[in-house]
Amino acid sequence: MSIRHSLLALLSQGPxxxxxxxxEFEASTGDVWPLNVGQVYTTLDRLERDGxxxxxxxxxDERQRNFRITSEGQEELSRWLRTPPDLTQPPRDELVIKIxxxxxxxDVDVYDVIQVHxxxxxxxxxxxxxxxxxxAHFDLAFALAVDAELYRLDAVVRWLDAADGRLRRAAFESxxxxxxxxxxxxxxxxxxx
Amino acid sequence: xxxxxxxxxxxxxxxxxxxxxxxxxxxLSVDRGSLVxxxxxxxxxxxxxxxxAGSLETPTTGDVMIxxxxxxxxxxxxxxxxxxxxxxxxxxxxxxxxxxxAVENVSLPLELDGVSMKVARAQGMSALDELGLADxxxxxPDELSGGERQRVAIARxxxxxxxxxxxxxxxxxxxxxxxxxxxxxxxxxxxxGVAALVVPHDAKLASWADRVVxxxxxxxxxxxxxxxxxxxxxDLGAANPSES
Numbered sequence: 267m268s269i270r271h272s273l274l275a276l277l278s279q280g281p282x283x284x285x286x287x288x289x290e291f292e293a294s295t296g297d298v299w300p301l302n303v304g305q306v307y308t309t310l311d312r313l314e315r316d317g318x319x320x321x322x323x324x325x326x327d328e329r330q331r332n333f334r335i336t337s338e339g340q341e342e343l344s345r346w347l348r349t350p351p352d353l354t355q356p357p358r359d360e361l362v363i364k365i366x367x368x369x370x371x372x373d374v375d376v377y378d379v380i381q382v383h384x385x386x387x388x389x390x391x392x393x394x395x396x397x398x399x400x401x402a403h404f405d406l407a408f409a410l411a412v413d414a415e416l417y418r419l420d421a422v423v424r425w426l427d428a429a430d431g432r433l434r435r436a437a438f439e440s441x442x443x444x445x446x447x448x449x450x451x452x453x454x455x456x457x458x459x
Numbered sequence: 460x461x462x463x464x465x466x467x468x469x470x471x472x473x474x475x476x477x478x479x480x481x482x483x484x485x486x487l488s489v490d491r492g493s494l495v496x497x498x499x500x501x502x503x504x505x506x507x508x509x510x511x512a513g514s515l516e517t518p519t520t521g522d523v524m525i526x527x528x529x530x531x532x533x534x535x536x537x538x539x540x541x542x543x544x545x546x547x548x549x550x551x552x553x554x555x556x557x558x559x560x561a562v563e564n565v566s567l568p569l570e571l572d573g574v575s576m577k578v579a580r581a582q583g584m585s586a587l588d589e590l591g592l593a594d595x596x597x598x599x600p601d602e603l604s605g606g607e608r609q610r611v612a613i614a615r616x617x618x619x620x621x622x623x624x625x626x627x628x629x630x631x632x633x634x635x636x637x638x639x640x641x642x643x644x645x646x647x648x649x650x651x652g653v654a655a656l657v658v659p660h661d662a663k664l665a666s667w668a669d670r671v672v673x674x675x676x677x678x679x680x681x682x683x684x685x686x687x688x689x690x691x692x693x694d695l696g697a698a699n700p701s702e703s
Binding site for chain 2: 302340377384387388389391394395399416417419420422423427430431
């Protein structure tokens with residue numbers, strides 16, 4: 267999970283203070299990923315150092331500083347949202363957070379982001395399937411390992427399909443601009459990072 | 460030349476207030492030797508696309524070229540003849556005739572097309588043999604397992620000179636091992652020169668295709684890039700575009 271990009275996503279909605287970012291981050295991720303305020307300010311300092319965000323008054327008390335995203339920050343966020351995560355290791359959480367974040371960032375089509383990842387996953391599955399096409403060199407252990415990877419990736423595609431359907435249904439039932447914080451759910455599922 | 464080519468094909472059901480666009484402005488081609496899969500949520504137009512590709516339904520607008528011939532506007536008899544000779548269908552529920560043996564089921568379309576019973580049976584046996592079913596030729600469908608029945612249906616779909624195979628969830632009623640065997644067989648038919656357009660029931664089965672086209676609300680919204688070859692996959696991690 268990238269705190270850095272999640273904070274950029276929140277800043278893309280408008281300028282914000284550090285404490286506000288922490289609250290909104292936790293709300294936007296369904297309270298699954300708690301965040302301490304120190305992490306927020308450390309990350310904001312790095313975003314500022316890298317030119318992705320800026321604040322008024324470098325010398326002011328950090329609680330008084332108001333942060334905003336730069337155009338480089340917008341570009342970096344857009345690039346990150348569309349970059350498929352590393353699926354050679356179990357990366358479900360990163361993909362989930364991208365979809366959660368994409369569903370809330372203004373001017374980002376979440377269905378487009380979902381399709382970018384869906385296509386990438388199917389292409390990856392095509393590559394694995396090609397590896398087991400050759401029956402002449404059939405190796406049971408290899409076939410089982412490839413199947414495990416294909417089932418894992420298939421499950422991720424199914425989740426994307428379900429997320430796609432759920433988001434469309436939610437948009438149909440209560441059309442909003444997608445940026446209103448949802449009711450906070452007290453779910454801390456042990457994903458402390 | 461493509462074996463199947465859909466040019467700007469749309470299908471509208473109903474009229475006025477009840478009008479529904481089942482598929483809209485679809486451009487799609489399938490070459491001989493190529494396996495193309497269609498993915499999309501239910502109601503996205505996959506089955507409509509397949510029935511139009513097989514000339515079982517007529518599009519509201521657009522052209523459907525099968526082996527270079529536009530089937531839109533063809534007479535019913537001409538279409539039926541083209542279908543018998545060129546197009547094979549595979550469905551989830553096999554659609555084998557219960558009163559005929561495996562080889563009789565496979566050779567039936569040839570006999571309907573005027574081929575003598577003897578020649579049709581020989582070609583039927585050849586198709587079954589290629590799919591490893593020669594020893595099941597004289598069994599009736601209810602004496603075959605689900606996987607064997609679907610293999611008979613595939614043999615029937617590619618028997619003779621038929622070179623366009625259309626399959627709607629051909630593995631839908633099968634377990635994963637038999638489902639994979641069915642896709643492997645369709646791919647094998649493609650390696651023999653058949654063009655196949657398949658609606659698989661999950662991404663695992665779709666991944667057997669050379670190309671996957673994604674449908675959404677009746678439109679082709681995206682498709683996969685040409686697959687990389689195994690020798691390019693030695694380091695899958697390095698091939699991953701993700702940031703670290």
